[in-house]
Each structure stands twice: as C-alpha cells, then as structure tokens.
Amino acid sequence: MHGSQSRCQTNLPHAVVGADCRDQDGRLATRTLAEETPVALAYNGTTLAVVMATPADLTDLALGFSLTEGIIAAPSEIEDLEIVRHGDSVELRMWLTCDRSDRLAARRRRLVGPTGCGLCGIESLADACPPVPPVACSLSLTADDVSSAVDALTAAQDINRATRATHAAGLYRPGSGLLLLREDVGRHNALDKLAGAMAAESVTGTSGALILTSRVSIELVQKAAAIGIGILIAVSAPTALAVRTATASGITLAGIARGSEFQVFSWPERITRRLKPTGTKQ
Numbered sequence: 001m002h003g004s005q006s007r008c009q010t011n012l013p014h015a016v017v018g019a020d021c022r023d024q025d026g027r028l029a030t031r032t033l034a035e036e037t038p039v040a041l042a043y044n045g046t047t048l049a050v051v052m053a054t055p056a057d058l059t060d061l062a063l064g065f066s067l068t069e070g071i072i073a074a075p076s077e078i079e080d081l082e083i084v085r086h087g088d089s090v091e092l093r094m095w096l097t098c099d100r101s102d103r104l105a106a107r108r109r110r111l112v113g114p115t116g117c118g119l120c121g122i123e124s125l126a127d128a129c130p131p132v133p134p135v136a137c138s139l140s141l142t143a144d145d146v147s148s149a150v151d152a153l154t155a156a157q158d159i160n161r162a163t164r165a166t167h168a169a170g171l172y173r174p175g176s177g178l179l180l181l182r183e184d185v186g187r188h189n190a191l192d193k194l195a196g197a198m199a200a201e202s203v204t205g206t207s208g209a210l211i212l213t214s215r216v217s218i219e220l221v222q223k224a225a226a227i228g229i230g231i232l233i234a235v236s237a238p239t240a241l242a243v244r245t246a247t248a249s250g251i252t253l254a255g256i257a258r259g260s261e262f263q264v265f266s267w268p269e270r271i272t273r274r275l276k277p278t279g280t281k282q
Contacts, residue, residue: 006059006080006081006082006083007080007081007082007083008058008059008082008083009083009084009085011085012055012058012083012085012090013035013037013055013085013088013090014035014055015034015035015054015055015056015159016032016033016034016035016159016162016163017032017033017035018030018031018032018033019031019032019033032162032163033163033165034054034159034163034165034166034185035054035055035185036052036053036054036185037052037053037054037055037088037089037090038050038051038052038088038089038090039051039052039053039055039058039061039089039090039091039092040089040090040091040092041061041062041065041066041092041094042091042092042093042094043066043071043094043095043096043104044094044095044096044104047091048071048104049065049069051065051186051188051189052185052186053184053185053186053189054159054166054183054184054185054186054189055090056159056183056184057182057184057193057196057197058083058090058092059081059083059196059200060182060192060193060194060195060196060197060200061092061184061189061192061193061196062078062081062083062092062094062196063075063078063081063195063196063199063200064191064192064193064194064195064196064197064198064199065192065196066078066094067195067196067199067226067227068191068192068195068222068223068226068227069226070226071096071100071104072096072100074199075199075200076097077096077097077099077100078094078095078096078097079095079096079097080093080094080095081093081094081095129218129241129245130222132221132222132225132226132245132248132249133225133226133249134249134250135205135225135228135229135230135249135250135251136206136228136230136250137206137230137231137250137251137252137270138206138230139174139206139207139208139209139230139231139270140270140271140272141174141209141231141270141271141272142174142271142272142274143260143262143271143272143273143274144274145172145174145209145271146233146254146257146262146271147257147259147260147262148172148177149170149172149178149209149211149233149257150211150233150235150257150258152170152172152177152178152211153168153170153172153178153181153211153213154213156168156170156178156181157181157183157213158183159183160183160213165185166183166184166185166190167183167184167185167186167187167190167212167213167214168181168182168183168190168211168212168213169181169182169187169190169191169193169194169210169211169212169213170182170194170210170211171194171198171203171207171208171209171210171211172208172209172210172211172233173207173208173209176208178211179203179207179208180194180197180198180201180203181194182194182197187212187213187214187215187220188219188220188223190212190213190214191210191212191220191223191224192223194210195223195226195227198227199227204228205224205227205228205229205230206228206230209229209230209231209232209233210224210229210231210232210233211233211234212232212233212234212235213234213235213236214234214235214236215234215236215237215238215239215255216232216234216236216237216238216239216242216253216255217238217239217241217242218239218241218242218245220232220242221238221242221245221246221249221251221253222245224251225245225249225251229251230250230251230252230270231251231252231254231270231271232246232251232252232253232254233254233255233257233262234253234254234255234256234257235255235256235257235258236255236256237255237256238253238255238265243265243266246265246266246267247265247266247267250267251266251267252264252266252267252268252270252271253265253266253267254271260274
C-alpha cells in the first residue's frame, strides 16, 4: 500500500490468551491458547469475506488476501485501510482506487468461512478451479535446502510453540535462510499474511521457496501462483488436484517434508537429489 493510509485501533484482541484447564489427574493448570477471531474484509463499504483468523498481522492479511484473490494487482491500489474492532470481531475496511471498481464488482460476494476453509461462498463450479497463471522460476534447491527450510520454519513459529494450534507460511532463500514468516489458526490466512508481508517489503515470489506447515489443497496452489511462487514445500501431503494444478502452472510441489525425507510431485528438476555414498543402492 505504497502511499496509502493505514489506520489501526490499539485495542485489538490478543493473538494468544491464557485459559484455565485441568490435567489428566484433575489438577488445575493454565494453558496458552491461540485466539480465533471473525475478521471481515470490506471493500468500498461492502463486506466481501469473513474469515476466522488469529488477530495478528492484520494489515498483511488485508493486503495478501486482496492480492491472492485477484481483487487488486498491486498494493498501491488500496488507497486506505482502517482496522476497526467490533466487540469480539475485527473489520478490515479498505478503499480501492477507481480503476479497481470493475474487478471488485465482478468478484463481489459474501463469504463466511470457518477456519481453514478457502472455497466457501464460491458461486459456480467454474469459480472453484479457475485457470492459474503460469509461473516462471529460475530458483533451484538441494535436498538439504528442503530439510533446512522446514527446520527453519519450525524453529521460528513462536505462536505455535506456545499454543500448538497455528499454521505457518514462510519464504526461504538458499544461502539466506528464512526471509519472512507468518502464523495463523487458518492455513489460508497464514499464506495470505505472508503474501501481504512480501508485497509490503517488495519481496517477489521468485526470490525464494514457499514453506507450509499444512496439507496442500488447490486453493494454496492458486494463491502461490498468484504471487509468483515457483517452489512450494509442505510438511503434509498435497491433494491430487493440487498436484495437477501445480503441474499446469509450472510450480515445483514437494510434500511430506519431514526430517531428511520428502516427495516431489511436479517439476522435480528444480530440486537436486541427495547423492548416496558409493556402493549404496540407488
């Protein structure tokens, strides 16, 4: 949102809260929980979507959602952003430049999605699987890079370490490590927050690999393509449709990345395999 105005109330909900609980023996204890807040995304005075999200990095969420959903093409197309609390919920009020009005009208719908839901409110079957843009990628990783990226993401998840309840999305660059990371109770929100942070700092999708803590469904591949990601690595498995979509868009998709092991489902030439010692069966 270069040159735009961003205003935020200071009394927003906390991202984590303490809660009393009892252990298996009935002893009283205190547990840190991740907060889950209804967040409305409103454009030019009309609510387009409501997501359940962790109330942190909301400017990134507003910007990233707008980009990955195709509502804007650049941060400068958001002229004003106001973050307003309404009791236990939050509203992200955005005002767009005039040349975005037609795109907004075409996409206007009301969407109420539970945590982790990315397609609720789609009005036609064609809208669920639109063509994804082709992604050009010159980045390559080694097998050790994949392991290092997942380890770096895990180590940087402060909210999840405290709560064991959040997903994360990070951007990893070989030789530089983890460039950016965002967490949220929703996997789609985590990626949108990362996309917003990347746009705010002028970091392109071609500069690193996307690392996700969740399974990979088609919506995450669509969002990755929207921000120009060429390599996507996840700790869980992809769906079959996600693999077909990644293949069609030119995205290298690796999943089940845990420890030193992972599986590459599309465009494997961008990840060089780990050489086995001499005498070891291939």
